[in-house]
Amino acid sequence: MNLHEFQSKSILMEKGVSVPRGLVVYDALEALVAARSLKADKIVLKAQAHSGGRGKAGGISVMSIDDDVRSEAGRILRMNLVTNQTGPQGKPVSALLVEEAPQIDEELYLGVVLDRNDGHVTVMASPAGGMDIETIAKESPEKIYLVKVDPLRGLCPFQSRGLAYKLASKNLIANQIAKAVTALYEIFVSYDCTLAEINPLVVSGEKVLALDAKINLDDHALFRRPEMAGLRDRSQEDPVELSARQAGLSYIKLDGDIGCMVNGAGLAMATLDLISIHGGAPANFLDVGGGASEQVVADATNILLDDTRVKVVFINIFGGILRCDVLARGVIRAIKERGLQLPVIARIEGTNIELGRKLFADSGLQIQMIPSLDEAAELVVVKAKELSAS
């Protein structure tokens, strides 16, 4: 679950990290009032949407207080923000953050992630913050300082201090950086984040400010922070993906016309690859998961059939915990309830396979069973092309 910049900044503030003065608004007139109330010469309007690259996409404006703040705010609030991270469909702008634009003397970088390779929470800091940090990481890795945190001991004050003195020599600044490092780490572990990042952390005169912040939470640990559920902004999520997740499914929309239902993320990815090898284009990634019930399978089937772009349905299941009979019952129930309009090609294998095959065979539905995965994939692609052509 991703948080907006303003939500992330509010958590940082609670932990004692300074951020530029600002207000969150939802319409253009409010934006103007907010801008004036800041009593700053220069202000910045920032589109609140779950994506990086907002600046390049026109979602961030630095203005003088004498400029036409209201019009500009209106423009941003009405935007559909298309960045290099959103895909062509873009993201709506949920709110506008109106902030004073502080003097910027230096741009630093702070980030915390869990390094999958060694299982250590890793704190990263660099004196070269800002939008080019990824390039810096590739080309001048010596400018990125890392602290691997011992999972049981946690981040120690001396480690925060150590990073801070690598980024600043003045005590006044280093102490504020150390405080930000500790705060960001504590946020990461206490909120079970997948990412906690301040980029840039700016030195502004004698102050250190988090100019932008990104905090993403791990969905698997949200049960520990039920109060965070209120911060979820559903308008930033694809409605189909959202309802799929609520049904316990992992679904991602793609651009093609072959609806896929697979169990297991690995096999689901492999299925997309296989369709592609045969020249087809999947409409989605859909993993029904390991322990799906009949209901979940039925929900998955409905999600596929609801997608008007889908021309053929491809079911590829290798039953482990998910038994083939449960799968068959779920699919059959969903199709019978709505009446079948699309061709379905199923390749099933694994636990209770005989029973599953029999259920499909006895269902009276026109579901084509192909035992060979490769042949099934090929056939699906051929079918999809026929239906496209017709």
Next chain:
Amino acid sequence: MNLHEFQSKSILMEKGVSVPRGLVVYDALEALVAARSLKADKIVLKAQAHSGGRGKAGGISVMSIDDDVRSEAGRILRMNLVTNQTGPQGKPVSALLVEEAPQIDEELYLGVVLDRNDGHVTVMASPAGGMDIETIAKESPEKIYLVKVDPLRGLCPFQSRGLAYKLASKNLIANQIAKAVTALYEIFVSYDCTLAEINPLVVSGEKVLALDAKINLDDHALFRRPEMAGLRDRSQEDPVELSARQAGLSYIKLDGDIGCMVNGAGLAMATLDLISIHGGAPANFLDVGGGASEQVVADATNILLDDTRVKVVFINIFGGILRCDVLARGVIRAIKERGLQLPVIARIEGTNIELGRKLFADSGLQIQMIPSLDEAAELVVVKAKELSAS
């Protein structure tokens, strides 16, 4: 810093451990009203004083609600409680805890300490709780179950469960015991205790109750829990020891007539031993500490001279951080301010010794300087005996 039983129980309750219903009262009539309000057939009156062995000393009464609760409460509240732990001077009773007396099916023991030998917080549990637990520990150590807690990992739920299932087989009971174990451990570490103990933890029907509890806090860590200062009961402390501690001194009253001022706990203990070898009896243990200032030394001198039992003062200092000149200045200042009435024998050695000797010599005070520690101790004892005889 020690807590009273009722204060310990209130912390346990906050952490979800059940205790018998009860009320704290400060006079006999209140006790009667409290007893009646509990609506229990049997009640128990418990003297609140910082000592174990209250029962044997008459500080605990189990009564029927029809007995003369008021008289008995009055008797206990007026007691000076002399137990095997208080010394002959005893302890006043600060308050009375009036509790329902629950049915007792089993008496268990739970305790948490820091094991000095290995630096591990150690959780102890035994199915044989009650007053005989120390005997059990010596004679049947297999009945005491220990968990050594990894300092970084902390106590894990499975460890609490493991202890609980060694004390009880019924799930309903074991779950409550496990909860009490976890709570007691958490209290120990979050309050920096020197001891957290529930003895006995009783099984009463389907409930598990902390019948008695003892929580002692480490004075060195009280800075982390400033709110606990309010729980200190100064009436339970010797006023001289208390004022010594407030002056930064470590002072313990003993039974003899030789007032001792020493630096360092080890040398202070050794000085007592040496006086005893020569047939004398020290009036106190007094460690002025490593970094004592002139003021602290003056305070220490006054504490010694205030003690009317003291016949001779013995100053034994081996200067390290504490410089001999600082020592001399403090002693001289205190004696000059009040006028010297008692013989003082000083043996000083160590940092700035020449300057210290000179200060004493030039002070015009009758302070006898003896370079040899053994001779000094011998002389002190002789002087004390002379003065006792005269």
Next chain:
Amino acid sequence: MAILVNRESRVICQGITGRNGTFHSIACRDYGTNMVGGVTPGKKGTFVDGIPVFNTVEEAVLETGANVSLIFIPAAHAKDPILEAVDAGIKVIVCITEGIPPLDTASALYTVKQKGSVLIGPNTPGIISPTEKCKVGIMPGYIHTPGPVGVISRSGTLTYEVVDQLTKAGMGQSTCLGLGGDPVVGLSFVDCLKMFKDDPKTEAVVLIGEIGGSAEEQASEYIKGEFRKPVVAYVAGKLAPPGKRMGHAGAIISGGSGTAQGKIEALTRAGVTVVENLTKVGQAVRDILL
């Protein structure tokens, strides 16, 4: 021979009285696994289809000499039983549970490594050694057959797919294990390759990777340097959706690795036979070994 588990393994199931615990404990025993006990707090003295249940792992180990544990405990509480198994001296811990908060896994894993145990998973189908008739996991046993091929995978169903092909191609398996699909897991490809290197019954290894992380890149380095048995690999996710980007931090820590193409290239450079069509993996192994 096999790696990690074998005919002598004495296996317990933590969470044996739950639905999955019961089902798979019995399925493992049916396959041939020496299931010596189970653990569910408060259920001591009961039996699951003849398998004795204990309150704690410590008790189970004392009574049965167990040295392998199969864990089915809901994600929110799964850290504790892993630590319980380690502390009781269990050497191989197979954690099936999916969706454990990664910081919990990371913390438990630290202790696992410190005490010299091995964690398979979490979010793994488990481990199976057909040659040893020992299955500690949830994979359908019947698709496996004894033979010379070791299988290491980051994905559950993808493993079944490959194993099924291998069996149908006449290529039996020595040991198959799933590393687990969670962000933090106990074993890496390299850890397993080291074990397969020393296992005389394993003549070739199939490595099933996927996008994300750098486990395949590290395996490539290791294979190039030290691994002399033939390796066939498949990497899922060439067409994978870009997924949720982890801000800059993800890119910084991964240093640009993690794409399917990058992994395929690294493996190919290390001399691994990389198969692009999933359905051809079995055949590729057959071509190499026969």
Next chain:
Amino acid sequence: MAILVNRESRVICQGITGRNGTFHSIACRDYGTNMVGGVTPGKKGTFVDGIPVFNTVEEAVLETGANVSLIFIPAAHAKDPILEAVDAGIKVIVCITEGIPPLDTASALYTVKQKGSVLIGPNTPGIISPTEKCKVGIMPGYIHTPGPVGVISRSGTLTYEVVDQLTKAGMGQSTCLGLGGDPVVGLSFVDCLKMFKDDPKTEAVVLIGEIGGSAEEQASEYIKGEFRKPVVAYVAGKLAPPGKRMGHAGAIISGGSGTAQGKIEALTRAGVTVVENLTKVGQAVRDILL
């Protein structure tokens, strides 16, 4: 030769710009110690009487090759600098600070031991090797003289007392160290005896114990079993006040050990010369060695 510190030790002081840090850093250097630097966050680039100051221990180690650290940091914040020293690779850490919350010490000590470093203290006068002209602590240097006697003590001033006697009796010292007076300390008598055993310059050891704990009893066991050099011991606290009882728990965990009489008996049984009159320790050593 000596134990733990010597002529080659490169010593830094954490907290060097504080009053005690400055005073004792210079006093140690005056004694002959190789004081190569100091650490006070934010004071990098400054000097304390010519000794360079760094922001972090890591920097100090990089710049000076330091391997020993002397810590003067207020008790409430002393855990962090111990960990900082360990992580920076310092092998011998001498923590003078008194009154550190014992749970902080216990937690820091865990890491110290895990990383193979040694913690002397906390609440110790430190360590001094007169033969090596190296003092890392706060003891008055002038009372020491080089010689064959090792001194291990749980008490500061009591050590000075004994060392003074030894020097006056013509018995010089190889190394003297204070274990520290806090409930949890880094080294035990046994740890130090093992080091003195292997130190050819140490011919006899004086062990200064006191009531509480079981360090002396453990030392007795070790001496009886493996330690062949003569040991003279003094145990303070025969007449000690009963002190604050630690409820039942203290008695249970100590199992009845901890009294001065018990310790004296255990040491005597182990063949140690136990001196009851503190002022006779120097003479007792002289009687044994001459």
